[in-house]
Amino acid sequence: MRNICMTVSYNGASYHGFQTQPQKITIQQQLEQALYQLTFEEIKVTASGRTDAGVHARGQVFNFQTGSQIPIERWCMAMNSRLPDDIVVWEARVVPDDFHARRSAKRKTYRYTMRCGKYPDLFKQNTEFHHPTPLDITAMQDALSCFVGEHDFTSFCSSRSSAESHVRTIFEARLECEPMEPHLQSYAIHIYLTGSGFLYNMVRIIVGTLIEVGEGKRSPSSIRDVLSAKDRALAGPTAMAHGLMLWEVFYGKVAPNA
Protein backbone atom coordinates (compact mmCIF):
# COMPACT_ATOMS: atom_id res chain seq x y z
CA MET A 1 0.00 0.00 0.00
CA ARG A 2 1.16 3.54 -0.82
CA ASN A 3 0.00 6.82 0.69
CA ILE A 4 -0.65 9.22 -2.21
CA CYS A 5 -1.17 12.95 -1.85
CA MET A 6 -2.75 15.07 -4.59
CA THR A 7 -3.37 18.77 -5.13
CA VAL A 8 -6.59 19.72 -6.89
CA SER A 9 -8.30 22.84 -8.24
CA TYR A 10 -12.04 23.01 -8.52
CA ASN A 11 -14.74 25.44 -9.46
CA GLY A 12 -17.22 24.99 -6.63
CA ALA A 13 -20.19 26.53 -8.47
CA SER A 14 -21.84 23.22 -9.33
CA TYR A 15 -21.10 21.34 -6.10
CA HIS A 16 -22.55 21.02 -2.62
CA GLY A 17 -19.13 21.63 -1.11
CA PHE A 18 -16.24 19.23 -0.65
CA GLN A 19 -17.56 16.65 1.76
CA THR A 20 -19.69 13.69 0.75
CA GLN A 21 -23.38 14.09 1.62
CA PRO A 22 -26.25 11.76 0.78
CA GLN A 23 -28.07 12.64 -2.47
CA LYS A 24 -25.73 15.56 -3.23
CA ILE A 25 -22.97 15.99 -5.76
CA THR A 26 -19.77 16.93 -3.97
CA ILE A 27 -16.08 17.22 -4.83
CA GLN A 28 -15.17 14.30 -2.56
CA GLN A 29 -17.72 12.05 -4.25
CA GLN A 30 -16.35 12.99 -7.69
CA LEU A 31 -12.76 12.29 -6.60
CA GLU A 32 -13.64 8.94 -5.03
CA GLN A 33 -15.66 7.94 -8.08
CA ALA A 34 -12.70 8.74 -10.37
CA LEU A 35 -10.38 6.77 -8.06
CA TYR A 36 -12.74 3.81 -8.19
CA GLN A 37 -12.85 3.89 -11.99
CA LEU A 38 -9.08 4.00 -12.04
CA THR A 39 -8.18 1.42 -9.36
CA PHE A 40 -11.38 -0.58 -8.69
CA GLU A 41 -10.67 0.09 -5.02
CA GLU A 42 -13.24 1.75 -2.75
CA ILE A 43 -10.96 4.56 -1.71
CA LYS A 44 -11.90 7.19 0.88
CA VAL A 45 -9.95 10.42 0.55
CA THR A 46 -8.91 12.73 3.39
CA ALA A 47 -8.79 16.44 2.52
CA SER A 48 -7.00 19.29 4.29
CA GLY A 49 -10.47 20.47 5.26
CA ARG A 50 -13.96 20.94 3.88
CA THR A 51 -15.03 23.74 1.64
CA ASP A 52 -18.63 24.94 1.63
CA ALA A 53 -21.09 24.81 -1.24
CA GLY A 54 -20.01 27.24 -3.98
CA VAL A 55 -16.50 27.78 -2.55
CA HIS A 56 -13.63 27.18 -4.98
CA ALA A 57 -10.14 25.76 -4.58
CA ARG A 58 -6.91 26.54 -6.35
CA GLY A 59 -4.84 24.14 -4.22
CA GLN A 60 -6.92 21.80 -2.08
CA VAL A 61 -4.87 18.82 -0.85
CA PHE A 62 -6.06 15.29 -0.15
CA ASN A 63 -4.46 11.91 0.48
CA PHE A 64 -5.50 8.28 0.33
CA GLN A 65 -4.11 4.74 0.61
CA THR A 66 -3.97 2.53 -2.44
CA GLY A 67 -2.56 -0.79 -3.54
CA SER A 68 -2.56 0.34 -7.17
CA GLN A 69 0.74 -0.03 -9.01
CA ILE A 70 0.13 2.86 -11.42
CA PRO A 71 3.39 4.92 -11.62
CA ILE A 72 3.04 8.18 -9.70
CA GLU A 73 3.73 10.39 -12.76
CA ARG A 74 0.62 9.01 -14.49
CA TRP A 75 -1.90 9.71 -11.75
CA CYS A 76 -2.79 13.33 -12.63
CA MET A 77 -3.67 12.62 -16.25
CA ALA A 78 -5.42 9.38 -15.32
CA MET A 79 -7.58 11.20 -12.78
CA ASN A 80 -8.30 14.20 -15.01
CA SER A 81 -9.55 12.03 -17.83
CA ARG A 82 -12.14 10.60 -15.38
CA LEU A 83 -13.09 13.88 -13.66
CA PRO A 84 -15.51 16.57 -14.89
CA ASP A 85 -14.00 19.70 -16.50
CA ASP A 86 -14.42 21.81 -13.37
CA ILE A 87 -12.08 19.62 -11.26
CA VAL A 88 -8.38 19.35 -12.18
CA VAL A 89 -5.74 17.38 -10.27
CA TRP A 90 -2.37 19.01 -10.92
CA GLU A 91 0.03 17.35 -8.49
CA ALA A 92 0.47 13.80 -7.20
CA ARG A 93 3.21 12.38 -5.02
CA VAL A 94 3.90 9.46 -2.74
CA VAL A 95 4.11 10.63 0.87
CA PRO A 96 5.15 8.90 4.12
CA ASP A 97 2.59 6.57 5.67
CA ASP A 98 1.89 8.96 8.55
CA PHE A 99 1.05 11.91 6.27
CA HIS A 100 -2.55 13.04 6.84
CA ALA A 101 -3.87 15.91 4.68
CA ARG A 102 -5.79 17.51 7.57
CA ARG A 103 -3.69 16.70 10.64
CA SER A 104 -0.33 17.31 8.96
CA ALA A 105 -1.34 20.75 7.59
CA LYS A 106 0.67 23.59 9.15
CA ARG A 107 -0.96 26.60 7.50
CA LYS A 108 -3.68 27.38 5.03
CA THR A 109 -4.25 30.38 2.81
CA TYR A 110 -7.68 31.48 1.63
CA ARG A 111 -8.33 34.21 -0.90
CA TYR A 112 -11.51 36.24 -1.09
CA THR A 113 -12.15 38.38 -4.19
CA MET A 114 -14.60 41.18 -4.66
CA ARG A 115 -15.04 43.47 -7.66
CA CYS A 116 -15.70 46.96 -6.53
CA GLY A 117 -17.38 49.53 -8.76
CA LYS A 118 -20.05 50.06 -11.31
CA TYR A 119 -20.01 46.93 -13.49
CA PRO A 120 -19.09 43.29 -12.77
CA ASP A 121 -16.59 41.44 -14.95
CA LEU A 122 -18.91 38.88 -16.47
CA PHE A 123 -16.05 36.53 -17.32
CA LYS A 124 -15.19 36.27 -13.61
CA GLN A 125 -18.67 36.25 -12.15
CA ASN A 126 -18.22 32.79 -10.65
CA THR A 127 -15.22 33.88 -8.59
CA GLU A 128 -15.80 37.56 -7.76
CA PHE A 129 -18.37 39.03 -5.44
CA HIS A 130 -19.65 42.26 -7.03
CA HIS A 131 -19.89 45.27 -4.74
CA PRO A 132 -21.41 48.12 -6.78
CA THR A 133 -20.16 51.10 -4.77
CA PRO A 134 -16.62 52.21 -3.81
CA LEU A 135 -14.97 50.87 -0.66
CA ASP A 136 -12.45 52.58 1.62
CA ILE A 137 -9.39 50.40 0.99
CA THR A 138 -7.21 52.06 3.62
CA ALA A 139 -9.81 51.49 6.32
CA MET A 140 -10.16 47.87 5.20
CA GLN A 141 -6.39 47.37 5.40
CA ASP A 142 -6.34 48.83 8.92
CA ALA A 143 -9.16 46.54 9.96
CA LEU A 144 -7.51 43.54 8.35
CA SER A 145 -4.32 44.01 10.37
CA CYS A 146 -6.32 43.60 13.60
CA PHE A 147 -6.88 39.92 12.77
CA VAL A 148 -3.18 39.04 12.68
CA GLY A 149 -1.98 37.05 15.70
CA GLU A 150 -3.59 34.55 18.05
CA HIS A 151 -7.20 35.37 18.86
CA ASP A 152 -10.38 33.76 20.02
CA PHE A 153 -12.47 33.96 16.82
CA THR A 154 -15.85 33.16 18.42
CA SER A 155 -17.26 36.43 17.00
CA PHE A 156 -16.10 35.43 13.54
CA CYS A 157 -17.41 31.92 13.27
CA SER A 158 -20.79 30.43 12.61
CA SER A 159 -22.85 29.73 15.71
CA ARG A 160 -23.15 26.21 14.24
CA SER A 161 -19.42 25.63 14.76
CA SER A 162 -18.72 22.48 16.78
CA ALA A 163 -15.00 23.23 17.31
CA GLU A 164 -13.81 22.73 20.89
CA SER A 165 -11.63 25.81 20.84
CA HIS A 166 -12.17 28.98 18.82
CA VAL A 167 -8.59 30.12 19.24
CA ARG A 168 -6.73 30.34 15.96
CA THR A 169 -3.62 32.14 14.71
CA ILE A 170 -3.59 34.34 11.63
CA PHE A 171 0.00 34.55 10.39
CA GLU A 172 -0.62 36.92 7.51
CA ALA A 173 -3.50 39.07 6.28
CA ARG A 174 -2.98 40.93 3.03
CA LEU A 175 -5.13 43.05 0.75
CA GLU A 176 -4.23 43.43 -2.93
CA CYS A 177 -5.97 45.83 -5.24
CA GLU A 178 -5.90 45.34 -9.02
CA PRO A 179 -5.82 48.41 -11.29
CA MET A 180 -9.18 49.85 -12.35
CA GLU A 181 -10.63 48.34 -15.53
CA PRO A 182 -11.58 51.60 -17.25
CA HIS A 183 -14.41 50.19 -19.33
CA LEU A 184 -16.05 48.49 -16.34
CA GLN A 185 -15.24 51.31 -13.91
CA SER A 186 -14.42 48.64 -11.37
CA TYR A 187 -11.42 46.84 -9.86
CA ALA A 188 -10.81 43.59 -8.04
CA ILE A 189 -9.78 43.48 -4.38
CA HIS A 190 -8.17 40.25 -3.17
CA ILE A 191 -7.94 39.47 0.53
CA TYR A 192 -5.45 36.74 1.44
CA LEU A 193 -5.63 35.21 4.92
CA THR A 194 -3.04 32.68 6.07
CA GLY A 195 -3.68 30.91 9.34
CA SER A 196 -3.11 27.83 11.45
CA GLY A 197 -6.67 26.82 10.75
CA PHE A 198 -10.05 28.38 10.11
CA LEU A 199 -13.39 27.93 11.86
CA TYR A 200 -16.71 27.36 10.11
CA ASN A 201 -17.45 30.43 7.92
CA MET A 202 -14.55 32.32 9.52
CA VAL A 203 -13.08 33.83 6.35
CA ARG A 204 -16.50 34.78 5.00
CA ILE A 205 -17.52 36.51 8.26
CA ILE A 206 -14.18 38.36 8.43
CA VAL A 207 -14.73 39.55 4.84
CA GLY A 208 -18.38 40.48 5.48
CA THR A 209 -17.19 42.61 8.40
CA LEU A 210 -14.38 44.16 6.35
CA ILE A 211 -16.91 45.18 3.71
CA GLU A 212 -18.87 47.05 6.37
CA VAL A 213 -15.63 48.81 7.34
CA GLY A 214 -15.04 49.67 3.67
CA GLU A 215 -18.58 51.05 3.45
CA GLY A 216 -17.93 53.30 6.45
CA LYS A 217 -20.53 51.47 8.56
CA ARG A 218 -17.99 50.56 11.24
CA SER A 219 -14.49 51.76 12.17
CA PRO A 220 -11.31 49.71 11.67
CA SER A 221 -10.56 49.87 15.39
CA SER A 222 -13.96 48.35 16.23
CA ILE A 223 -12.56 44.99 15.09
CA ARG A 224 -10.64 44.62 18.36
CA ASP A 225 -13.84 45.12 20.37
CA VAL A 226 -15.72 42.62 18.25
CA LEU A 227 -12.94 40.05 18.72
CA SER A 228 -12.87 40.48 22.49
CA ALA A 229 -16.67 40.36 22.83
CA LYS A 230 -16.77 36.74 21.53
CA ASP A 231 -20.24 37.34 20.14
CA ARG A 232 -21.11 36.41 16.56
CA ALA A 233 -23.95 38.95 16.54
CA LEU A 234 -21.45 41.83 16.71
CA ALA A 235 -19.60 40.91 13.50
CA GLY A 236 -20.81 41.56 9.96
CA PRO A 237 -22.73 39.23 7.66
CA THR A 238 -21.26 36.09 6.08
CA ALA A 239 -19.91 37.12 2.65
CA MET A 240 -21.15 35.21 -0.40
CA ALA A 241 -19.48 31.83 -0.99
CA HIS A 242 -18.53 32.34 -4.64
CA GLY A 243 -15.84 34.95 -3.87
CA LEU A 244 -13.91 32.49 -1.67
CA MET A 245 -11.09 30.20 -2.79
CA LEU A 246 -8.93 27.80 -0.80
CA TRP A 247 -5.63 29.06 -2.18
CA GLU A 248 -2.87 26.90 -0.72
CA VAL A 249 -2.13 24.43 2.07
CA PHE A 250 1.35 24.29 3.65
CA TYR A 251 2.86 21.19 5.20
CA GLY A 252 6.41 22.17 6.02
CA LYS A 253 8.87 19.87 4.30
CA VAL A 254 6.73 16.84 3.78
CA ALA A 255 4.20 17.57 1.12
CA PRO A 256 3.21 19.70 -1.82
CA ASN A 257 3.35 23.41 -2.09
CA ALA A 258 2.41 25.32 -5.20
Next chain:
Amino acid sequence: MRNICMTVSYNGASYHGFQTQPQKITIQQQLEQALYQLTFEEIKVTASGRTDAGVHARGQVFNFQTGSQIPIERWCMAMNSRLPDDIVVWEARVVPDDFHARRSAKRKTYRYTMRCGKYPDLFKQNTEFHHPTPLDITAMQDALSCFVGEHDFTSFCSSRSSAESHVRTIFEARLECEPMEPHLQSYAIHIYLTGSGFLYNMVRIIVGTLIEVGEGKRSPSSIRDVLSAKDRALAGPTAMAHGLMLWEVFYGKVAPNA
Protein backbone atom coordinates in the same frame (compact mmCIF):
# COMPACT_ATOMS: atom_id res chain seq x y z
CA MET B 1 -36.39 60.28 -31.89
CA ARG B 2 -32.82 59.83 -30.68
CA ASN B 3 -30.11 57.53 -32.05
CA ILE B 4 -28.55 55.76 -29.08
CA CYS B 5 -25.32 53.78 -29.21
CA MET B 6 -24.34 51.25 -26.53
CA THR B 7 -21.30 49.14 -25.77
CA VAL B 8 -21.94 45.70 -24.35
CA SER B 9 -19.95 42.75 -22.99
CA TYR B 10 -21.32 39.26 -23.14
CA ASN B 11 -20.32 35.74 -22.35
CA GLY B 12 -21.40 33.88 -25.47
CA ALA B 13 -21.39 30.41 -23.90
CA SER B 14 -25.17 30.21 -23.50
CA TYR B 15 -26.19 31.90 -26.77
CA HIS B 16 -26.63 30.98 -30.40
CA GLY B 17 -24.54 33.95 -31.44
CA PHE B 18 -25.50 37.61 -31.72
CA GLN B 19 -28.09 37.66 -34.48
CA THR B 20 -31.76 36.85 -33.96
CA GLN B 21 -32.77 33.40 -35.22
CA PRO B 22 -36.13 31.70 -34.92
CA GLN B 23 -36.46 29.43 -31.84
CA LYS B 24 -32.96 30.29 -30.61
CA ILE B 25 -31.76 32.42 -27.73
CA THR B 26 -29.40 35.09 -29.05
CA ILE B 27 -27.77 38.25 -27.74
CA GLN B 28 -29.78 40.45 -30.09
CA GLN B 29 -33.04 38.92 -28.90
CA GLN B 30 -32.06 39.51 -25.26
CA LEU B 31 -31.13 43.14 -25.96
CA GLU B 32 -34.34 43.84 -27.89
CA GLN B 33 -36.42 42.19 -25.18
CA ALA B 34 -34.79 44.36 -22.50
CA LEU B 35 -35.37 47.46 -24.66
CA TYR B 36 -39.02 46.52 -25.04
CA GLN B 37 -39.44 46.08 -21.30
CA LEU B 38 -37.84 49.47 -20.80
CA THR B 39 -39.50 51.55 -23.53
CA PHE B 40 -42.53 49.52 -24.72
CA GLU B 41 -41.20 50.17 -28.22
CA GLU B 42 -40.44 47.34 -30.64
CA ILE B 43 -36.84 48.32 -31.18
CA LYS B 44 -34.52 46.62 -33.65
CA VAL B 45 -30.86 47.02 -32.85
CA THR B 46 -27.99 47.25 -35.35
CA ALA B 47 -24.68 45.77 -34.18
CA SER B 48 -21.17 46.36 -35.51
CA GLY B 49 -21.38 42.79 -36.80
CA ARG B 50 -22.51 39.33 -35.82
CA THR B 51 -20.65 37.04 -33.50
CA ASP B 52 -21.00 33.27 -33.84
CA ALA B 53 -22.44 30.86 -31.30
CA GLY B 54 -20.16 30.63 -28.27
CA VAL B 55 -18.07 33.71 -29.21
CA HIS B 56 -17.75 36.38 -26.51
CA ALA B 57 -17.60 40.17 -26.61
CA ARG B 58 -15.81 42.63 -24.39
CA GLY B 59 -16.91 45.66 -26.44
CA GLN B 60 -19.61 44.89 -28.98
CA VAL B 61 -21.35 48.09 -30.20
CA PHE B 62 -24.95 48.50 -31.30
CA ASN B 63 -27.31 51.37 -31.98
CA PHE B 64 -31.05 51.91 -32.24
CA GLN B 65 -33.66 54.65 -32.63
CA THR B 66 -35.98 55.45 -29.77
CA GLY B 67 -38.59 58.01 -28.77
CA SER B 68 -37.98 57.26 -25.08
CA GLN B 69 -37.21 60.27 -22.89
CA ILE B 70 -35.10 58.33 -20.36
CA PRO B 71 -31.97 60.44 -19.62
CA ILE B 72 -28.91 58.94 -21.30
CA GLU B 73 -27.00 58.42 -18.04
CA ARG B 74 -29.70 56.03 -16.79
CA TRP B 75 -29.73 53.66 -19.76
CA CYS B 76 -26.92 51.31 -18.71
CA MET B 77 -28.36 50.51 -15.30
CA ALA B 78 -31.90 50.32 -16.68
CA MET B 79 -30.79 47.81 -19.31
CA ASN B 80 -28.62 45.75 -16.96
CA SER B 81 -31.44 45.28 -14.49
CA ARG B 82 -33.47 43.71 -17.34
CA LEU B 83 -30.67 41.63 -18.90
CA PRO B 84 -29.33 38.24 -17.76
CA ASP B 85 -26.10 38.20 -15.74
CA ASP B 86 -23.96 37.21 -18.72
CA ILE B 87 -24.75 40.39 -20.71
CA VAL B 88 -23.63 43.79 -19.35
CA VAL B 89 -24.14 47.15 -21.09
CA TRP B 90 -21.38 49.50 -19.90
CA GLU B 91 -21.63 52.53 -22.17
CA ALA B 92 -24.54 54.49 -23.65
CA ARG B 93 -24.45 57.72 -25.59
CA VAL B 94 -26.57 59.74 -27.98
CA VAL B 95 -25.00 59.72 -31.45
CA PRO B 96 -25.76 61.64 -34.68
CA ASP B 97 -28.71 60.41 -36.72
CA ASP B 98 -26.48 59.00 -39.44
CA PHE B 99 -24.41 56.84 -37.06
CA HIS B 100 -24.75 53.15 -37.95
CA ALA B 101 -22.94 50.62 -35.77
CA ARG B 102 -21.90 48.46 -38.71
CA ARG B 103 -21.43 50.92 -41.58
CA SER B 104 -19.73 53.60 -39.44
CA ALA B 105 -17.18 51.16 -37.97
CA LYS B 106 -13.60 51.93 -39.05
CA ARG B 107 -11.72 49.08 -37.37
CA LYS B 108 -12.38 46.11 -35.19
CA THR B 109 -10.15 44.19 -32.83
CA TYR B 110 -10.68 40.53 -32.00
CA ARG B 111 -8.75 38.61 -29.37
CA TYR B 112 -8.20 34.87 -29.40
CA THR B 113 -6.88 33.19 -26.24
CA MET B 114 -5.38 29.76 -25.86
CA ARG B 115 -3.83 28.20 -22.76
CA CYS B 116 -0.79 26.25 -23.68
CA GLY B 117 0.61 23.50 -21.48
CA LYS B 118 -0.28 20.66 -19.22
CA TYR B 119 -3.37 21.81 -17.31
CA PRO B 120 -6.22 24.21 -18.21
CA ASP B 121 -7.17 27.07 -15.88
CA LEU B 122 -10.61 25.89 -14.87
CA PHE B 123 -11.70 29.39 -13.86
CA LYS B 124 -11.15 30.56 -17.45
CA GLN B 125 -12.38 27.51 -19.32
CA ASN B 126 -15.16 29.47 -21.02
CA THR B 127 -12.73 31.89 -22.62
CA GLU B 128 -9.51 29.93 -23.21
CA PHE B 129 -8.94 27.15 -25.70
CA HIS B 130 -6.71 24.56 -24.03
CA HIS B 131 -3.78 23.27 -26.08
CA PRO B 132 -2.05 20.57 -24.04
CA THR B 133 1.40 20.63 -25.63
CA PRO B 134 3.95 23.46 -26.07
CA LEU B 135 3.75 25.77 -29.10
CA ASP B 136 6.59 27.54 -30.91
CA ILE B 137 5.77 31.16 -30.08
CA THR B 138 8.46 32.67 -32.31
CA ALA B 139 7.22 30.75 -35.33
CA MET B 140 3.66 31.83 -34.54
CA GLN B 141 4.74 35.47 -34.33
CA ASP B 142 6.51 35.19 -37.70
CA ALA B 143 3.43 33.66 -39.25
CA LEU B 144 1.16 36.25 -37.67
CA SER B 145 3.11 39.12 -39.25
CA CYS B 146 2.31 37.72 -42.73
CA PHE B 147 -1.34 38.66 -42.26
CA VAL B 148 -0.68 42.38 -41.79
CA GLY B 149 -1.64 44.51 -44.78
CA GLU B 150 -4.28 44.27 -47.49
CA HIS B 151 -4.88 40.72 -48.69
CA ASP B 152 -7.48 38.56 -50.33
CA PHE B 153 -8.51 36.33 -47.42
CA THR B 154 -10.40 33.71 -49.46
CA SER B 155 -8.16 30.98 -47.98
CA PHE B 156 -9.03 32.18 -44.48
CA CYS B 157 -12.78 32.40 -44.65
CA SER B 158 -15.57 29.90 -44.52
CA SER B 159 -16.65 28.56 -47.89
CA ARG B 160 -20.13 29.61 -46.75
CA SER B 161 -19.10 33.29 -46.86
CA SER B 162 -21.44 35.38 -49.00
CA ALA B 163 -19.23 38.50 -49.03
CA GLU B 164 -18.76 40.05 -52.48
CA SER B 165 -15.09 40.77 -51.91
CA HIS B 166 -12.69 38.81 -49.74
CA VAL B 167 -10.15 41.63 -49.63
CA ARG B 168 -9.62 42.98 -46.14
CA THR B 169 -6.88 44.96 -44.39
CA ILE B 170 -5.24 43.85 -41.16
CA PHE B 171 -3.76 46.92 -39.49
CA GLU B 172 -2.20 45.16 -36.54
CA ALA B 173 -1.54 41.57 -35.50
CA ARG B 174 -0.04 41.02 -32.07
CA LEU B 175 0.76 38.02 -29.90
CA GLU B 176 1.01 38.41 -26.13
CA CYS B 177 2.22 35.67 -23.87
CA GLU B 178 1.35 35.62 -20.15
CA PRO B 179 3.91 34.27 -17.66
CA MET B 180 3.74 30.55 -16.91
CA GLU B 181 1.41 29.60 -14.04
CA PRO B 182 3.81 27.27 -12.20
CA HIS B 183 1.12 25.10 -10.60
CA LEU B 184 -0.72 24.55 -13.89
CA GLN B 185 2.47 24.31 -15.98
CA SER B 186 0.66 26.35 -18.60
CA TYR B 187 0.42 29.92 -19.86
CA ALA B 188 -2.08 31.96 -21.86
CA ILE B 189 -1.33 33.23 -25.37
CA HIS B 190 -3.47 36.11 -26.61
CA ILE B 191 -3.65 36.92 -30.31
CA TYR B 192 -5.02 40.38 -31.13
CA LEU B 193 -6.08 41.11 -34.71
CA THR B 194 -7.20 44.59 -35.74
CA GLY B 195 -8.67 44.99 -39.20
CA SER B 196 -10.99 46.94 -41.44
CA GLY B 197 -13.41 44.06 -41.25
CA PHE B 198 -13.44 40.30 -40.91
CA LEU B 199 -14.95 37.59 -43.08
CA TYR B 200 -16.99 34.68 -41.79
CA ASN B 201 -14.77 32.55 -39.48
CA MET B 202 -11.71 34.53 -40.58
CA VAL B 203 -10.14 35.02 -37.13
CA ARG B 204 -10.79 31.43 -36.14
CA ILE B 205 -9.24 30.03 -39.35
CA ILE B 206 -6.21 32.32 -38.97
CA VAL B 207 -5.78 31.05 -35.40
CA GLY B 208 -6.32 27.41 -36.39
CA THR B 209 -3.55 27.85 -38.97
CA LEU B 210 -1.25 29.61 -36.48
CA ILE B 211 -1.67 26.69 -34.08
CA GLU B 212 -0.43 24.34 -36.82
CA VAL B 213 2.58 26.63 -37.25
CA GLY B 214 3.15 26.54 -33.48
CA GLU B 215 2.98 22.74 -33.58
CA GLY B 216 5.63 22.65 -36.31
CA LYS B 217 3.19 21.19 -38.85
CA ARG B 218 3.71 24.08 -41.27
CA SER B 219 6.29 26.84 -41.65
CA PRO B 220 5.65 30.52 -40.94
CA SER B 221 6.53 31.44 -44.53
CA SER B 222 3.89 29.04 -45.88
CA ILE B 223 1.27 31.61 -44.84
CA ARG B 224 2.08 33.75 -47.88
CA ASP B 225 1.51 30.80 -50.20
CA VAL B 226 -1.78 29.96 -48.53
CA LEU B 227 -2.93 33.58 -48.89
CA SER B 228 -2.06 33.76 -52.58
CA ALA B 229 -3.66 30.38 -53.36
CA LYS B 230 -7.13 31.67 -52.37
CA ASP B 231 -8.15 28.15 -51.37
CA ARG B 232 -9.77 27.47 -48.01
CA ALA B 233 -8.60 23.85 -48.12
CA LEU B 234 -4.97 24.94 -47.76
CA ALA B 235 -5.45 26.76 -44.44
CA GLY B 236 -5.77 25.12 -41.04
CA PRO B 237 -8.93 24.14 -39.17
CA THR B 238 -11.39 26.64 -37.67
CA ALA B 239 -10.32 27.19 -34.04
CA MET B 240 -12.92 26.60 -31.32
CA ALA B 241 -15.40 29.46 -30.79
CA HIS B 242 -14.99 29.83 -27.04
CA GLY B 243 -11.44 31.26 -27.28
CA LEU B 244 -12.64 34.20 -29.40
CA MET B 245 -13.73 37.61 -28.14
CA LEU B 246 -14.81 40.72 -30.04
CA TRP B 247 -12.51 43.08 -28.16
CA GLU B 248 -13.19 46.58 -29.44
CA VAL B 249 -14.80 48.49 -32.30
CA PHE B 250 -13.34 51.82 -33.46
CA TYR B 251 -15.38 54.62 -35.02
CA GLY B 252 -12.95 57.50 -35.31
CA LYS B 253 -14.25 60.54 -33.48
CA VAL B 254 -17.93 59.77 -33.49
CA ALA B 255 -18.61 56.97 -31.11
CA PRO B 256 -17.42 54.97 -28.16
CA ASN B 257 -14.04 53.50 -27.60
CA ALA B 258 -13.10 51.62 -24.49
